[in-house]
Amino acid sequence: MAGRATWELTELRSACDAAIDQLWAAEPNHIVVVGGGDQTDTYASSAIGSFAGYGLPLAVRLGGGDMSTGDPAATLPLSLTVGAWLLRDRPDRPIRVGHSVATDATMVECQALGASSASDSSRLGFLIMGDGSACHGSKSPGYDDPRATPFDAKVTNALAACDTSALLALDVGVATELLVAGRSAWQVMAGAVDASGGEWAGSVTYADAPYGVHYTVATWRPVAVDPVGAA
Numbered sequence: 001m002a003g004r005a006t007w008e009l010t011e012l013r014s015a016c017d018a019a020i021d022q023l024w025a026a027e028p029n030h031i032v033v034v035g036g037g038d039q040t041d042t043y044a045s046s047a048i049g050s051f052a053g054y055g056l057p058l059a060v061r062l063g064g065g066d067m068s069t070g071d072p073a074a075t076l077p078l079s080l081t082v083g084a085w086l087l088r089d090r091p092d093r094p095i096r097v098g099h100s101v102a103t104d105a106t107m108v109e110c111q112a113l114g115a116s117s118a119s120d121s122s123r124l125g126f127l128i129m130g131d132g133s134a135c136h137g138s139k140s141p142g143y144d145d146p147r148a149t150p151f152d153a154k155v156t157n158a159l160a161a162c163d164t165s166a167l168l169a170l171d172v173g174v175a176t177e178l179l180v181a182g183r184s185a186w187q188v189m190a191g192a193v194d195a196s197g198g199e200w201a202g203s204v205t206y207a208d209a210p211y212g213v214h215y216t217v218a219t220w221r222p223v224a225v226d227p228v229g230a231a
Contacts, residue, residue: 001056008210015206015217020086020127022219028125030094032117033062033087034185035079035129037100040113045095049081050074060084064092076100079129079181086127094125101184104176107168110184114191128189130182132156132214140212142179151178152214155186156207159218162200164190189220199223 023031045063052058052074059074062084076084080098087096099117101110117124132152135145151174158166167190175183193200199222206217 001051001054012206012208012210012215012217016086018205019217019219020090022221023125023127024090026125026221027123028094029122031087031096031125031127033080033083033096033098033127033129034188035077035083035098035100036103036181036184037077037079038102039100040102040105040109041100043076043080043098043100045092045097047076047080047098048074049076049078049084051081051085054078060088062087062098063096064088064090079185083127083129096127099188101188103181103184104172105184106172107170107187110187111168111191111194114188114193115195117188118192118195124192126189126192128182128185130180130185132180132182132209132216134179134181134213136209136212136214140209142212145178147174148178148214151175151180152207152209152216155182156204156216156218159186159216159220160202160204162193162202162220164194193220196222 043062047062048059050059060081062076062080064087076098077100080100101113132155133148134140135142135148138144154166167186170183200220201223202218202220204216204218208215
């Protein structure tokens with residue numbers, strides 16, 4: 001959808017593709033795509049998302065596969081539609097499902113949803129979709145807000161350090177005022193990681209605000225701990 005400005009997003013696209021590569025390399029049994037939406041809901045791999053409302057007549061299926069035959073009603077929120085787009089060229093296995101989280105959900109609700117997802121006995125891989133503030137500069141969707149830069153820096157540092165406490169401490173009201181779309185999804189992830197336990201390592205490969213909206217691309221992975229007494 002960027003058209004002639006696509007070159008400005010090349011680094012972001014590459015970082016997203018590399019993150020998906022790492023997700024696949026972890027060999028999960030299931031992939032859970034989590035993103036903000038108008039309401040909290042669950043979507044099967046057959047669910048469809050569409051970019052038609054944003055000027056591009058393109059539909060994608062959460063579980064991948066050819067969309068040239070038919071165009072079922074789109075139900076995925078934008079966050080999960082972008083997630084389905086990132087996964088579009090990947091094999092249809094492992095199976096993926098979607099969780100939308102209401103953008104006004106409380107931290108406790110988000111944390112509980114993440115913990116519930118982590119209780120699944122299968123090996124899960126999470127793809128967390130969420131923008132930072134859309135208030136960077138006078139030409140941004142939310143105009144300029146001096147709180148945007150420190151807010152997004154805090155989030156980026158938390159993602160780099162796998163700091164679940166910092167993510168859970170994000171204020172719902174401030175996030176809403178700064179047009180932050182990722183707050184609820186990040187807190188779901190924090191709840192899942194805390195419930196899983198163990199040590200985690202994080203890496204941030206992109207953090208910038210093209211067009212006044214902040215995007216951070218990061219990966220988290222559990223750190224294997226050697227058994228006591230191992231050489």
